[in-house]
Amino acid sequence: MKHSSFFATLVLLFSLATGFAYADQSAININSADAATLASLDGIGDSKAEAIVAYREANGPFATTQDLSNVKGIGVRTVEKNAERLTVK
Template sequence: MKHTSIFATLVLLFSLATGFAHANEPSTININAANATTLSALSGIGQSKAEAIVAYREANGPFASVEDLANVKGIGARTVEKNAQRLAVK
């Protein structure tokens, strides 16, 4: 009986730990719809670069791919690469 309660406790702790890990995962950002505030949450993107992304999008239309983000002045391929898992062009 004692082994069963220890096992149940371990299963519960593992379940909680897994849930917390998923809760901390960053959400995907659609670069064709996000505002400057949302974009500024990306790694290497401050408020001014985020505003440049929005301005570029308004002037040139939606991004065809995540990689096209590097066409924005001040945003390099390395910045796109660092954020690739969080970016989408839905």
């Protein structure tokens, strides 16, 4: 009995520890997010985040998340990598 409760405790702790690694990250609205928030996206650093904000200010809001690839330095692959986290609403 002692081994099974110890094993169950280990399984529970492991599940909790690994569960946080797969926690759903919140969606980022590319039409309203600030540069610091945009920089948290995969493949987007501070300079690209600033470029997104500048593009948005110069051209208006993005109609679709795919329009993010219109920003200089941001390719389709970067948009695809972040597709689940991007929104325009």
